[in-house]
Amino acid sequence: MTGIGWGVRSLGRHPLRTALSLAGIAVAAAMLLDMVMLSGGLEKSFGDLLLARGYQIRLTPRGTLPFDTEATLDGASRVVAALRRDPAIEAAGAVLGTALYGRSADSLVGLFGYGVDPTAQGLYQVTSGADLTPGDTAGVLLAGPVARLLGVGPGDSVTLIGRLDPQVAMAAVGRRFVVRGVVHWLYDHRGQLSVGAVLPVMQRLARADAADRASLVVIKARDDGAVGSLAARLRREFPELEVSSVADLVAHFKLRLVYFRQLSYILGSMSLIVAVLLIATLLTITVHERLGEIVTLRAIGVSRGTVIRQVLAEGAALTGAGGAIGIGLGLLTARYLDAILTGFPGLPAAFSFFVPRAGTLGTAAAVLFLTGSLAGLYPAWLAARSPIAETLRAEAT
Amino acid sequence: MRIAIAVRGLAALGWTLCVAGFASAQLPGIAVERGLAADLGLGIGDTVRFGTAPDSLRRLAVVSAIYQPRPDPAEISKRQRHVRMHLPDLAAALGAPDRVDRFGVGLRPGLAAESAAAVLRSNAFGYQVHSTRAIASESSQTFLVISRFHRAIAIITIVAGAVFLLCIMLLKVEERRLDAAVMRFIGVRRRTMFGALLLEAALVAVVGSVVGTGMALMAGAATNAYYRRFFDTALTFSHITPRIVIFSVALSLGLGLVAGSLAAWRLVRTRPMVLWGRQ
Numbered sequence: 001m002t003g004i005g006w007g008v009r010s011l012g013r014h015p016l017r018t019a020l021s022l023a024g025i026a027v028a029a030a031m032l033l034d035m036v037m038l039s040g041g042l043e044k045s046f047g048d049l050l051l052a053r054g055y056q057i058r059l060t061p062r063g064t065l066p067f068d069t070e071a072t073l074d075g076a077s078r079v080v081a082a083l084r085r086d087p088a089i090e091a092a093g094a095v096l097g098t099a100l101y102g103r104s105a106d107s108l109v110g111l112f113g114y115g116v117d118p119t120a121q122g123l124y125q126v127t128s129g130a131d132l133t134p135g136d137t138a139g140v141l142l143a144g145p146v147a148r149l150l151g152v153g154p155g156d157s158v159t160l161i162g163r164l165d166p167q168v169a170m171a172a173v174g175r176r177f178v179v180r181g182v183v184h185w186l187y188d189h190r191g192q193l194s195v196g197a198v199l200p201v202m203q204r205l206a207r208a209d210a211a212d213r214a215s216l217v218v219i220k221a222r223d224d225g226a227v228g229s230l231a232a233r234l235r236r237e238f239p240e241l242e243v244s245s246v247a248d249l250v251a252h253f254k255l256r257l258v259y260f261r262q263l264s265y266i267l268g269s270m271s272l273i274v275a276v277l278l279i280a281t282l283l284t285i286t287v288h289e290r291l292g293e294i295v296t297l298r299a300i301g302v303s304r305g306t307v308i309r310q311v312l313a314e315g316a317a318l319t320g321a322g323g324a325i326g327i328g329l330g331l332l333t334a335r336y337l338d339a340i341l342t343g344f345p346g347l348p349a350a351f352s353f354f355v356p357r358a359g360t361l362g363t364a365a366a367v368l369f370l371t372g373s374l375a376g377l378y379p380a381w382l383a384a385r386s387p388i389a390e391t392l393r394a395e396a397t
Numbered sequence: 398m399r400i401a402i403a404v405r406g407l408a409a410l411g412w413t414l415c416v417a418g419f420a421s422a423q424l425p426g427i428a429v430e431r432g433l434a435a436d437l438g439l440g441i442g443d444t445v446r447f448g449t450a451p452d453s454l455r456r457l458a459v460v461s462a463i464y465q466p467r468p469d470p471a472e473i474s475k476r477q478r479h480v481r482m483h484l485p486d487l488a489a490a491l492g493a494p495d496r497v498d499r500f501g502v503g504l505r506p507g508l509a510a511e512s513a514a515a516v517l518r519s520n521a522f523g524y525q526v527h528s529t530r531a532i533a534s535e536s537s538q539t540f541l542v543i544s545r546f547h548r549a550i551a552i553i554t555i556v557a558g559a560v561f562l563l564c565i566m567l568l569k570v571e572e573r574r575l576d577a578a579v580m581r582f583i584g585v586r587r588r589t590m591f592g593a594l595l596l597e598a599a600l601v602a603v604v605g606s607v608v609g610t611g612m613a614l615m616a617g618a619a620t621n622a623y624y625r626r627f628f629d630t631a632l633t634f635s636h637i638t639p640r641i642v643i644f645s646v647a648l649s650l651g652l653g654l655v656a657g658s659l660a661a662w663r664l665v666r667t668r669p670m671v672l673w674g675r676q
Contacts, residue, residue, distance in 0.1 A: 110525070
């Protein structure tokens with residue numbers, strides 16, 4: 001039998017001890033897996049979300065991020081027209097976000113309104129009904145929660161009110177629209193009550209039409225590889241605007257959620273330390289218990305290398321089995337932890353903190369396996385250097 | 398909100414900010430947050446140019462105060478810089494005279510905020526009315542989520558710690574097989590051995606708890622020092638209360654005793670010859 005075979009078989013001699021060790025390693029591995037997913041999941045999830053419709057660049061008022069403040073940029077049509085003349089740009093569209101009211105029976109419901117250009121939008125996907133057309137000034141798109149709240153669907157009519165005038169106690173700007181479709185707004189949080197209309201209509205409702213205001217402009221570059229250079233060029237051409245590529249936005253986002261990334265590094269390291277301590281302790285005690293057996297093997301000609309391989313194999317087998325259980329446990333706990341963190345108010349519903357990726361999971365598994373195996377180095381050294389005659393004499397007495 | 402944008406725009410064009418030689422007595426005063434003043438090298442009496450966009454910095458103001466903002470956990474990750482102005486000056490700068498974002502309403506003593514809010518809500522068309530408590534509850538949602546996350550992580554850590562402790566206790570007691578066999582051969586009672594092993598487990602748990610508490614206090618201090626520096630704030634990030642210490646020590650003692658008693662029970666019920674390794 002090989003040293004590896006001995007190592008694996010020796011674990012079966014103490015089933016309770018081995019089971020407890022496996023449980024400890026599995027929990028530590030699960031925690032490590034979760035923290036690896038957390039550390040990389042934030043940027044992956046956010047980057048995927050931003051690129052969901054293929055728009056790689058956002059233009060916002062200088063010093064702001066998309067929908068981070070109520071600031072707007074003026075002359076949106078002029079900016080969009082200039083961008084569309086750029087041969088490196090495939091599509092560009094302005095978006096305005098504003099507070100609105102919807103009339104439901106005899107009461108008013110607070111809504112969030114998007115003014116969009118249906119031919120160039122990176123904000124929604126139609127789930128039922130039809131999309132708006134560019135000149136459709138009578139149509140409106142509703143989020144699912146709004147359609148349910150107002151009890152309407154495609155083809156029905158709704159009244160939207162842009163501004164309430166407290167002095168005369170009536171709606172200052174309001175009109176009826178036909179629901180064209182129900183859509184999924186990509187950046188909405190769970191249950192957000194959002195509606196959409198073509199940009200000029202929303203500007204009128206928000207009284208932002210005079211200055212042609214928009215909250216941001218989204219841009220789709222023809223060449224994914226040239227996004228960085230295009231963003232740099234746009235910064236020079238539009239110094240009054242903030243030009244952010246997806247990479248820039250992810251960097252801002254990482255800075256805001258730096259706490260979670262650092263926490264994941266700390267807890268991941270601690271999980272690794274716990275797993276290593278557990279394996280090293282178990283193997284050291286096992287080696288002490290089996291010292292007589294080990295030196296007997298040495299006495300009949302088994303090499304030191306075989307003994308070392310045996311002890312290291314025990315560590316590797318423990319780590320491998322514990323890690324395998326830990327993967328399942330980690331994926332389960334990740335779902336639980338993700339459900340907690342995605343409860344952040346205002347966070348897009350499509351966002352996820354724990355994203356399993358083959359690359360990072362492979363790295364985590366490799367690190368765990370390597371460190372777990374190396375944890376057997378000290379007990380292996382103990383086993384290999386034991387004096388044969390002295391130990392056998394001590395065992396005999 | 399909007400003035401913060403203006404200042405961020407100004408920060409991006411910091412070289413246009415300080416203008417000397419104006420009759421500052423006629424200019425409006427502006428209070429600048431300490432961090433922003435440090436970033437821009439501003440002091441009391443300096444004149445700054447500001448506006449709602451970087452290409453329209455047409456207004457001037459004199460720095461009349463530099464203030465330390467109250468620590469606000471909701472703001473630290475945003476890293477926004479703020480200034481304060483008199484309302485008419487700000488409204489004029491925004492081109493929106495007589496417009497405000499919100500009103501603060503102070504009630505006479507004895508009036509309930511919720512009932513006053515309900516009355517205002519039914520009468521004030523076009524306004525949203527919130528009591529301070531409702532706003533505090535809404536704005537604390539983020540921290541409730543973080544708190545729930547920390548609690549979930551703590552539960553996983555406790556499970557991992559419990560398994561680790563049980564494993565170590567089992568190994569520690571199993572190490573004593575020969576000692577236990579000898580004690581049984583010379584007539585020591587099982588109960589005495591069980592008590593001795595349990596005492597040993599308790600001692601290990603106590604020492605571990607003390608060391609763990611010390612490590613936690615050091616880690617907490619390091620966490621606070623690091624994040625206070627990182628976010629430039631006076632907020633407390635790690636707060637280890639006596640209640641937390643008592644809970645942790647009690648938990649580890651309890652777990653240690655349970656793990657020790659399980660391992661000791663397993664040892665004392667094994668026959669001495671088996672412990673001695675002759676059967």
